[in-house]
Amino acid sequence: xxxxxxxxxxxxxxxxxxxxxxxxxxxxxxxxxxxxxxxxxxxxxxxxxxxxxxxxxxxxxxxxxxxxxxxxxxxxxxxxxxxxxxxxxxxxxxxxxxxxxxxxxxxxxxxxxxxxxxxxxxxxxxxxxxxxxxxxxxxxxxxxxxxxxxxxxxxxxxxxxxxxxxxxxxxxxxxxxxxxxxxxxxxxxxxxxxxxxxxxxxxxxxxxxxxxxxxxxxxxxxxxxxxxxxxxxxxxxxxxxxxxxxxxxxxxxxxxxxxxxxxxxxxxxxxxxxxxxxxxxxxxxxxxxxxxxx
Numbered sequence: 001x002x003x004x005x006x007x008x009x010x011x012x013x014x015x016x017x018x019x020x021x022x023x024x025x026x027x028x029x030x031x032x033x034x035x036x037x038x039x040x041x042x043x044x045x046x047x048x049x050x051x052x053x054x055x056x057x058x059x060x061x062x063x064x065x066x067x068x069x070x071x072x073x074x075x076x077x078x079x080x081x082x083x084x085x086x087x088x089x090x091x092x093x094x095x096x097x098x099x100x101x102x103x104x105x106x107x108x109x110x111x112x113x114x115x116x117x118x119x120x121x122x123x124x125x126x127x128x129x130x131x132x133x134x135x136x137x138x139x140x141x142x143x144x145x146x147x148x149x150x151x152x153x154x155x156x157x158x159x160x161x162x163x164x165x166x167x168x169x170x171x172x173x174x175x176x177x178x179x180x181x182x183x184x185x186x187x188x189x190x191x192x193x194x195x196x197x198x199x200x201x202x203x204x205x206x207x208x209x210x211x212x213x214x215x216x217x218x219x220x221x222x223x224x225x226x227x228x229x230x231x232x233x234x235x236x237x238x239x240x241x242x243x244x245x246x247x248x249x250x251x252x253x254x255x256x257x258x259x260x261x262x263x264x265x266x267x268x269x270x271x272x273x274x275x276x277x278x279x280x281x282x283x284x285x286x287x288x289x290x291x292x293x294x
Contacts, residue, residue: 007045008041012074015053018061019075020274024039049070052066097127097143099142101128101129102146104229105148108248120288121284129145135153143272147268147271148269152269156271156273163264163267164244166264168258171232174238189217193222193232194219195221195222201240208260208261208262229251
């Protein structure tokens with residue numbers, strides 16, 4: 001049986017990366033090519049199929065209708081080929097994922113489920129990074145991250161992992177002193193414990209209890225949700241955090257203040273650069289995370 005002649009795979013790869021990254025310059029940088037070398041690969045592909053795939057205007061390259069049709073037909077097949085080749089790699093080869101995670105999400109939600117992932121994909125190993133400002137490092141030192149945000153920049157591929165309510169909670173001793181109904185005079189004498197990166201949670205909670213102008217005695221800022229939980233349990237103040245963290249803590253030292261429903265301005269998101277989904281390690285984790293419903 002005769003084997004059909006195919007265009008060079010490097011030319012198809014260049015085409016696919018330009019489409020997915022939305023920029024010829026970004027594609028050239030990722031492939032380690034000069035702009036002229038990248039352009040030659042695309043030109044060779046266009047010569048092979050006899051169609052113009054892009055219109056070129058100054059530095060911009062826009063898909064033609066033929067280019068869109070070609071990508072729709074070829075893009076998924078290119079991914080299948082890449083996956084098939086990778087699947088033949090020696091079984092002992094480790095797949096490495098550099099993942100940014102907030103510590104509390106890691107301890108409460110991710111780590112208890114990771115044994116499931118290890119059983120499904122024993123070659124996948126994850127380097128965990130809990131440093132701040134993770135979004136700025138996605139695509140650089142991080143392959144992906146799980147962040148708390150209003151909504152990530154649309155330049156990222158993102159998946160919302162939850163919707164939360166905001167709770168105010170503290171030690172049972174302090175809860176008894178404060179009482180069951182919001183009192184502005186009482187609350188103005190309290191210390192509130194706020195996560196450094198989530199200031200709008202406190203704003204939303206104050207509005208929900210009808211005290212948008214509440215000025216507490218002090219606001220102590222933390223960059224660790226786990227430490228906020230511990231501080232609240234020890235009576236150091238009133239924590240403003242997600243209901244999920246409160247419920248998952250199973251800490252009988254803590255008590256919720258007031259019966260108030262407050263929708264959180266923040267959600268947990270999985271984020272990565274769009275082209276990172278082509279990495280086997282990122283794709284495996286992404287697909288598992290979505291299916292697992294963490």
